[in-house]
Amino acid sequence: MLPFSPRTKLCALGVLFHLSTISVASGQSCGCSPTILPVHVDVLLPKDPTDPFGGLKSNASSLRRLNETYDVFGVFCQPTTAQRTDVVQLLVHGFTYTNQYWSPATEEFRNQSYTNFACARGLSSLAIDLVGVGLSSRPANASDVQYATHSAVVSQLARHLKTASILPGVQPFKNVIGIGHSAGSATLIFGAIADAHQSPLDGLILTGNLIVAPGALLTIPGVTSARDDTPLRWGALDPGYTTTNNRSIFFPADPASFSPRMPMFDAFTKDVGTVATFPQLSVSSLAANYTGPVAKVVGSEDQGFCTGTDRCDDVAALTATERVLWPEAKSFEVIVAPGSGHCMNLDFLANGPFNTFVDLVNQFVAL
Ligand SMILES: *[C@@H]1O[C@H](CO)[C@@H](O)[C@H](O)[C@H]1NC(C)=O
Ligand SMILES: *[C@@H]1O[C@H](CO)[C@@H](O)[C@H](O)[C@H]1NC(C)=O
Ligand SMILES: *[C@@H]1O[C@H](CO)[C@@H](O)[C@H](O)[C@H]1NC(C)=O
Ligand SMILES: *[C@@H]1O[C@H](CO)[C@@H](O)[C@H](O)[C@H]1NC(C)=O
């Protein structure tokens, strides 16, 4: 996988946003570079993309092989001074987000960039666009884009970060910590189950994700085919590519806890997911024989997982329930971020979770 200039790829409608990501992220303490990495994926997918367990529990007759190479877009950021080679963070966005979830591409929300926050504390990161999303390859057939596809990409990139130079002059890293958000966390969970003892990830920080009961559908309002939602931009896409036109569930119910301009920006920069995203969330109810340290971070005001239930009130009880799925983890904890919503990076309290992520990364590397 050789990095090459993404300039030739910058032809989509998202160009302006992506270019501004780079300039915004290039603050005093952070040097950021866009890159495109060819990633080979050879996985078994369920023939039915709505299979609840994404193929993990399927027999051979209900699986098919996907053997493809995709271009994966990412933004690599590293502190401008005192680069560490002991650890890099691999950042995996959720449904309808892109790498920009970790660094909103506008000056106004500069202080809500996790990549900048982490750089200022000495940590490098690679924030990717999942396959099908943003500036990464978009397979013609949305049913090729499932958790098995995403997790194979993430594992390949983690191995790459540990064995090769991601960009000229950047040394391979000793540890790769995966930080996921929402469906990005489900991607890391899928990988933890599939790779088990062979996982190339040295720690997992799973944000905006709690166990989804087997077969339960996490229903979020407004999910629709992307081509019907925004014909001008997505009219030519397979209807299996989806998006959502109601993003209120991503924010706390209390409108005083985020900038009124953030949901506007969020709607303006939204991207797509696929029909597999929600049905396959039952992977979050399966146990993983993963041996690294694991932490889950969820906002107390997360309207998908916490509010309307007492689930997140008793952290000890929640931890006990979640821990069962990680029998071999080196350590396991659940942190409920007070006041934060589902997209905890996007509200006024983002500094709380940001500090938590940095503390966890440092703690995991020291283990
Ligand atoms: C394989 O799975 C399919 C779909 O779940 C099921 O219909 C079929 O009976 C299974 N076959 C075997 C041999 O278990
Ligand atoms: C899988 O893809 C690789 C790279 O494109 C190719 O060399 C290989 O022959 C493929 N394997 C099969 C079984 O199609
Ligand atoms: C997408 O791929 C699946 C599995 O190979 C196939 O069943 C389906 O017909 C394809 N859809 C389109 C629109 O080509
Ligand atoms: C969006 O969904 C919420 C429920 O999460 C609902 O209360 C609200 O009315 C919806 N907004 C629109 C514009 O449909």
Ligand SMILES: *[C@@H]1O[C@H](CO)[C@@H](O)[C@H](O)[C@H]1NC(C)=O
């Ligand atoms: C985890 O390990 C146990 C004990 O070796 C085994 O029974 C189980 O099938 C494994 N689970 C997975 C998902 O690999």
Ligand SMILES: *[C@@H]1O[C@H](CO)[C@@H](O)[C@H](O)[C@H]1NC(C)=O
């Ligand atoms: C960003 O700045 C605004 C305005 O000063 C503040 O209210 C908000 O808490 C800050 N957010 C973060 C994550 O620091």
